[in-house]
Amino acid sequence: xxxxxxxxxxxSYKDGEAETVALDGVSFTVRKGEFMAIMGPSGSxxxxxxxxxxxxxxxxxxxxxxxxxxxxEYSRDELADLRNRxxxxxxxxxxxxxxxxxxxxxxxxxxxxGIDESEWENxxxxxxxxxxxxxxxxxxxxxxxxxxxxRVAIARALVTDPExxxxxxxxxxxxxxxxxxxxxxxxxxxxxxxxxxVLITHETSTAEHSxxxxxxxxxxxxxxxxxxxxxxxxxxxxx
Numbered sequence: 450x451x452x453x454x455x456x457x458x459x460x461s462y463k464d465g466e467a468e469t470v471a472l473d474g475v476s477f478t479v480r481k482g483e484f485m486a487i488m489g490p491s492g493s494x495x496x497x498x499x500x501x502x503x504x505x506x507x508x509x510x511x512x513x514x515x516x517x518x519x520x521x522e523y524s525r526d527e528l529a530d531l532r533n534r535x536x537x538x539x540x541x542x543x544x545x546x547x548x549x550x551x552x553x554x555x556x557x558x559x560x561x562x563g564i565d566e567s568e569w570e571n572x573x574x575x576x577x578x579x580x581x582x583x584x585x586x587x588x589x590x591x592x593x594x595x596x597x598x599x600r601v602a603i604a605r606a607l608v609t610d611p612e613x614x615x616x617x618x619x620x621x622x623x624x625x626x627x628x629x630x631x632x633x634x635x636x637x638x639x640x641x642x643x644x645x646x647v648l649i650t651h652e653t654s655t656a657e658h659s660x661x662x663x664x665x666x667x668x669x670x671x672x673x674x675x676x677x678x679x680x681x682x683x684x685x686x687x688x
Contacts, residue, residue, distance in 0.1 A: 452612060452645055453479035453502060454514035460497050460668075461509050471497040472508065473668035481612070484639040484646040486656035489665035495649050496617070498665065502647060503615045504532040516612060533561045537606030539635075541618035543598045545590045551577060552586045555604045562609045576604040580634055596627025603634055613645040614638065620655050632658050636681075654680070 460472040472494050479485050489495050500506040501513060504520065513520045516535065523531060537558075545554050555573040564572070577586050580600040590598055599619060606614050616635060620628030636658050638644040648659055656662050657680045664671045 450481045450517075451478040451514075452481040452516055453477075453647075454512075455502070456512040456514075458498070458501060458508045458511040458513060460494075460501060460506070470668055472501070474511070475665075475668070475670055476511075477663060477670065477673060479645060479647065481645055482639070482643045483661065484636070484648070484659045486648040486650055486659035486662045487665065488650060488653070488656055488662055489671070490651075492667075493665040494668040495665055497668075499615055499617055499647070499649050503536055503538060504528050530563070533558065534563070534609055535612045537609065537611040537614040539599070539602050539606050539614065539616040539619045541621040543590075543595075543602050543622075545598055545601055547591065548589055550587050550589055551582060551593070551601050551604075554590065554601055555608050558605060558609050564609065572608055573604075576608040577601075579607065580604045594627065595623050596630055599623060599627070599631050600634065603631070603638075607638070611644075613647060615647050615649075617649045618651070619648070620650070620652065628655070 455478070456476050458472050458475040459470070461468050461470045475498060487495055487498060497506070501508050504515070515531070520528065552573050555576050556569055559569045559572065574586065577583060580603050582597060582600055582604065585593065585597060590601070593601065619631055619635065623631060632655060635646060635648070639646045646659070648656065650656050657676055659676060660679060661673070661675050663673045
């Protein structure tokens with residue numbers, strides 16, 4: 450089953466008389482449970498595509514189907530609800546709240562999820578345990594390493610049990626060992642939990658953990674190829 454269907458997606462921005470085309474007729478599908486990477490140089494349209502796929506922005510034209518329904522058929526409130534329930538985000542900058550514990554950071558998406566409040570504590574604790582940070586649950590972000598902060602961000606993305614996780618340069622601010630740990634977790638979520646992963650990265654070694662790589666150039670798909678020899682992440686992080 451295809452969970453993402455992009456058909457001739459176009460996105461442009463106007464600044465007075467000038468128009469900048471960020472996406473120029475992008476079409477592809479992503480099946481449920483697939484791990485796909487998107488690569489391309491700066492200005493190729495990666496971030497714009499992520500924002501459209503993650504329901505943070507709308508295309509100027511074209512069609513975007515998510516989980517069997519064209520997103521143009523949803524109201525603004527329905528899109529927000531869909532984004533809160535079915536989509537998880539992991540960003541390069543972590544985006545954690547300061548002076549707030551790991552557990553409380555992970556709970557944040559639950560406030561907007563519609564999930565009964567009585568379940569929040571257990572769901573957040575499970576997500577923290579799933580990324581190997583059970584022993585750091587009540588620590589604040591200032592007490593965490595960069596790799597641990599990114600694991601918190603992954604736990605936060607997982608806590609509502611979304612269909613798709615969008616990871617935007619998740620290893621970009623990490624050293625090689627921490628990056629490898631993070632990719633191990635992401636790959637485990639795909640292989641063992643069946644999560645659909647859409648990864649944005651400029652690192653070929655990171656992209657090759659995926660099953661498939663789409664390369665963008667000037668807002669167009671330059672190539673869309675299966676990964677010939679997929680890398681296997683070592684489970685080095687400590688639970």
